[in-house]
Amino acid sequence: MSVVLQQLDADATRAHVPALCDLLMDCVAGGASVGFVQPMSVAKAQRFWEGAADAVERDETVLLVARDGDGRIAGTVQLMLATKENQLHRADVSKLLVHRRARRLGVGAQLMREAEAVARRIGRTVLVLDTATPEAERLYVREGWSLCGTIPDYALMPDGSMCATTIFYKRLS
Template sequence: MNALEIRVLSDDATTVAMLADLLIETVAAGGSVSFMHPLPVEPARDFWRKSLAAAARGERAVLGAWQDGVLAGTVTLLLDFPPNQPHRAEIAKLMTGRDHRGKGIATRLMRAAEELAVEKGRTLLVLDTASETGAAGLYERLGFTLTGAIPDFALKPHGGLTGTLIYWKRIGAGGRTLS
């Protein structure tokens, strides 16, 4: 197996198609990432085109983890906040392909996102995750602090409501970095 490579993604047809496939797979498996099942290909591709266009404007960064030429996972770092919040960034859309889970890819993506946030001068990271099937354990192992839970926050991809857990972490000059 080749080494894992994490890099900032840009808008090209192949990358968009791979991101869309990963999003569709995640939603089909019950991942609470803002979409409902079944997720058609074109809306998934449109989401990623818009996301990568926002990245090109500096409003976010989309990172991809590549292994053996395959997109194994992705995470988005949201950077566009109001003038009174220039110090923070938000983690969104952390996804790892089903065949790549349990191999530390999500941890590596989160470390890369945190490093990029620090490079961008951010001192606070926030995120939310589904209370039932989310990645709470991962985030807590990475030093995020649970603020609280909101019940019935969103629909699950296959129907029914799920709560969300809100996390935060001081980074860079504002706190410790991932170990």
């Protein structure tokens, strides 16, 4: 799928909250373990994205979106920038979300590559992430990420069942 990648500033994030809520709600409805359990509400999604906009405004988060050919947001990923003095070289990759209509079309890989490019540009040399989804694990391995290990019973899936999380890292050259 051909997408246009874009970094959103805080104002653009706030302007796109309805579309971002749709994306998040679709992912949770599809079973993605991204920090939310059912019932998922628009209000929960709005609070999340408003908080993300605030973090972008504080320069603690970089928010990237992928737009499909119709201009709709098909996916997003965040770089959560470590802010402690001894960790300014590091960032966490968070909330890789791809709408179900755009899955298995390369959107996630494009977002991950762009997140890595942005991290390099701002001087981040070590990235970390965690995932509960085997499909996402395959993506990260294909993209050259290294497996650290798995923690059992780490979080809840949207249906309330326990799930493990797998930790990955990548050193950027």
